[in-house]
Every structure is written in structure tokens, then in C-alpha cells.
Amino acid sequence: MVEPCYRPHKVWDPLLRALHWWNAAAVLILITLGTTIMVLGEELPHAVEDELITVHAAFGFLFGAGLMVRIIWLFTGPETARWKDLLPVTAKKRKVFWDTVRFYGGFLRGASPLYKAHNPFAGIVYAFFFAVASVQVISGAVTFNLPDKLRDKSVFLEVHETVYFLIIIYVATHVFAVVVHELVEGHGLISSMVNGNKAFTDGEWESLEDD
Amino acid sequence: MNGKINIVFGLIYLTFTALLGPLLLVPGKGADLQQMMEVGKAVDGIREEEKTGEPSAKAIAPAVVGMADYLKGAGRVGFLASTHAHGNLESLLNIAAGLVLLSLAIGANFKALLSILFLIGAIMHSGMLYLVAVFGIRWAGNFAIIGAVALVAGLFLTGVASAVGIKKAQ
Numbered sequence: 001m002v003e004p005c006y007r008p009h010k011v012w013d014p015l016l017r018a019l020h021w022w023n024a025a026a027v028l029i030l031i032t033l034g035t036t037i038m039v040l041g042e043e044l045p046h047a048v049e050d051e052l053i054t055v056h057a058a059f060g061f062l063f064g065a066g067l068m069v070r071i072i073w074l075f076t077g078p079e080t081a082r083w084k085d086l087l088p089v090t091a092k093k094r095k096v097f098w099d100t101v102r103f104y105g106g107f108l109r110g111a112s113p114l115y116k117a118h119n120p121f122a123g124i125v126y127a128f129f130f131a132v133a134s135v136q137v138i139s140g141a142v143t144f145n146l147p148d149k150l151r152d153k154s155v156f157l158e159v160h161e162t163v164y165f166l167i168i169i170y171v172a173t174h175v176f177a178v179v180v181h182e183l184v185e186g187h188g189l190i191s192s193m194v195n196g197n198k199a200f201t202d203g204e205w206e207s208l209e210d211d
Numbered sequence: 212m213n214g215k216i217n218i219v220f221g222l223i224y225l226t227f228t229a230l231l232g233p234l235l236l237v238p239g240k241g242a243d244l245q246q247m248m249e250v251g252k253a254v255d256g257i258r259e260e261e262k263t264g265e266p267s268a269k270a271i272a273p274a275v276v277g278m279a280d281y282l283k284g285a286g287r288v289g290f291l292a293s294t295h296a297h298g299n300l301e302s303l304l305n306i307a308a309g310l311v312l313l314s315l316a317i318g319a320n321f322k323a324l325l326s327i328l329f330l331i332g333a334i335m336h337s338g339m340l341y342l343v344a345v346f347g348i349r350w351a352g353n354f355a356i357i358g359a360v361a362l363v364a365g366l367f368l369t370g371v372a373s374a375v376g377i378k379k380a381q
Contacts, residue, residue, distance in 0.1 A: 015324075061356070064356075064357075065361075066364075069328070069368070073324060076320045076327065145353070
């Protein structure tokens with residue numbers, strides 16, 4: 001049997017990749033610091049807890065900057081970075097969306113759906129993440145500006161802690177799904193977020209060109 | 212969105228932020244000289260009483276109230292001056308950023324991103340401070356951080372864009 005010949009095709013622009021890793025690193029640091037503050041907060045000396053909160057807030061602002069740039073990039077970036085690539089707004093994208101649902105429903109049996117950049121099913125989740133992460137940044141910034149006494153009773157802190165769990169679920173699901181898609185599809189999804197290229201056969205690329 | 216809008220916005224916005232300069236001189240908008248003199252008189256009264264014994268509450272009260280009022284006014288002036296300074300700087304930053312963006316050899320979508328970041332930066336940072344200082348809309352101050360973050364991101368990315376864009380242009 002002849003092995004299909006895969007060729008690299010540029011899919012992700014440099015800024016999108018830089019923002020992806022910037023935001024990923026920031027989220028991981030924020031989760032680590034946030035978990036430490038939440039779990040050990042009361043056992044730590046007050047000064048140490050305050051320091052941790054300040055560092056957490058500083059990384060929060062760095063994440064906020066990355067998130068803001070990514071959201072603007074949804075409207076000004078190249079085609080594969082835009083909101084239209086994320087959401088199933090065309091008939092073709094809706095078909096890929098439903099194919100993905102069926103693919104997951106059938107426990108990854110049969111041919112995996114073919115798409116150029118974002119999977120529209122995952123795209124909805126990413127759009128939701130952008131919204132949830134924005135809430136997280138705003139609730140964090142407001143909480144940080146409150147005096148200590150008000151901070152503990154604030155509704156913004158409750159929102160911040162609730163969204164923290166949603167983000168942990170998102171990160172775990174995202175990493176799991178990326179690994180599964182990498183193994184099942186074989187388009188080089190993970191490395192594409194480093195070098196920008198996804199691998200497609202000539203036939204696949206031809207069918208994706210009008211995407 | 213190639214930088215022109217930042218220059219236009221910067222010049223118009225500068226008109227409004229520069230206007231805060233004369234406003235700082237309007238009596239009653241800030242800490243009054245009169246108020247300061249009254250506090251001085253009250254303190255002199257306390258010193259007089261101190262010479263003969265403990266100063267009375269009647270002498271201390273006007274000094275304390277006067278000082279509190281003066282500090283309140285001084286704080287207001289400080290905030291207005293800070294808005295004036297930040298607004299002017301961010302207007303000039305938009306004009307400068309616009310000129311830089313016009314000259315850089317980078318993609319149109321990257322120029323649009325930087326242009327939007329500087330606009331959001333000025334509107335959400337000094338713009339929000341303006342709403343607080345001039346119109347007393349205090350909740351607006353909570354959003355100033357969004358502008359600050361946008362400005363920092365814009366400056367950093369313009370640095371990257373300059374490194375790429377100036378080399379290409381040469």
C-alpha cells in the first residue's frame with residue numbers, strides 16, 4: 001500500500017502562535033498561584049499571602065493583555081485567526097461541526113472530519129473560553145483593588161473562584177482533545193502551533209482551499 | 212486603520228485633555244488659597260491658646276475640619292492634574308504611534324491591531340480618568356486598567372513591529 005504524501009501548509013500566523021503560548025504559560029502560572037493562595041492561603045503568613053496575591057495579579061494583567069490582543073486579532077487578523085474561522089457560520093463549517101459531533105459520538109470510529117485551521121466544534125469552545133477568561137480577568141482586577149476586609153466577602157471573589165474551576169476543566173479538556181486529534185488525524189496539530197504548518201495530502205488541501 | 216485614525220483621534224483628544232489645564236486654575240475646582248489661609252488662622256489660634264495651657268476643642272475643631280477640606284480639594288486637584296497629564300501624553304502617543312504605523316512595512320492586519328490597541332488604551336485609560344475627574348462618574352475609574360493593559364501591549368507589539376517593519380522598509 002502506498003503511503004499518502006503529506007506536505008506542510010502554513011495555517012497559523014506568527015502572532016496567533018505567540019499569543020497562544022503566551023496565554024497558555026500565563027494561565028498555567030495563574031492556576032498554580034491561584035491554587036496555592038486558595039489551598040494554603042490561611043496557613044501562610046499574611047505578608048507571604050499578600051505577596052502571592054500581588055504576583056498572581058501581575059500575571060493576571062499579563063494574561064489580560066494577551067487575551068485582549070487575541071480578541072482584537074479575531075477581528076483584524078488573517079483568515080485563520082478570525083472569528084469566522086472559529087464559529088460554524090458557513091454551511092461547510094456547520095457540516096464539519098456536525099461531522100465532529102458524530103465522530104465523537106461514535107467514539108472516534110470512521111474518518112475524522114477534515115478542516116483547515118480551527119475545528120468549528122472546538123472553535124465554539126474557544127469563543128466561550130475568551131468570554132469566560134475576560135470575566136476572570138475583570139473579576140480578578142476588581143477583587144485585587146478591594147481592601148482586604150471587603151475582598152473576602154466580595155461577590156467578585158466568588159465569581160473569580162467559580163470561573164477558576166471552569167478554566168481548569170477547559171485546560172484539561174483542551175489538552176486531552178488536542179492529543180486525541182493529533183493521534184487520530186495525523187495533521188501535526190501540536191507542532192503546527194510551533195511552526196505554523198499543518199500537514200495535508202494534495203487531495204485534502206485541494207478540498208480545503210476554498211475554506 | 213493604518214495609523215491615520217490615531218493621528219486624527221490624537222489631535223482631537225488632545226484638545227479636550229489640554230483644556231483641563233486652564234480648568235485647574237478655576238477657583239473652587241481645587242484646593243482654595245482662601246481655605247488654606249483659614250486653616251493657617253485656625254492653627255495660629257491653637258498656638259495662642261497653647262501658650263496659656265491646653266488648647267480648647269473650640270480652637271482645634273475648625274483647624275481639623277479646614278485641613279480635611281483642604282486635603283479633599285488638594286486630592287481633587289491632584290486627580291485633575293493627573294488626568295490632564297495622562298490625557299495629553301496618551302494623545303501625543305496616539306499621534307506618534309500613527310506616524311510610526313504609517314511608515315512601517317508590516318501587514319495591514321497587524322497595523323489595524325496596533326492602531327486599535329492605542330485607541331482603546333487612550334479611551335479606556337485617560338478617557339475613564341476624564342469621566343471621573345470632570346464629570347464625577349466614579350465607577351468609570353474601575354475600567355481604567357483595561358486601557359493601561361492595552362497601552363502596554365500596544366507599546367510592546369509596536370516595538371516588535373518596528374524591529375520587523377523598519378528592516379523591511381530599508
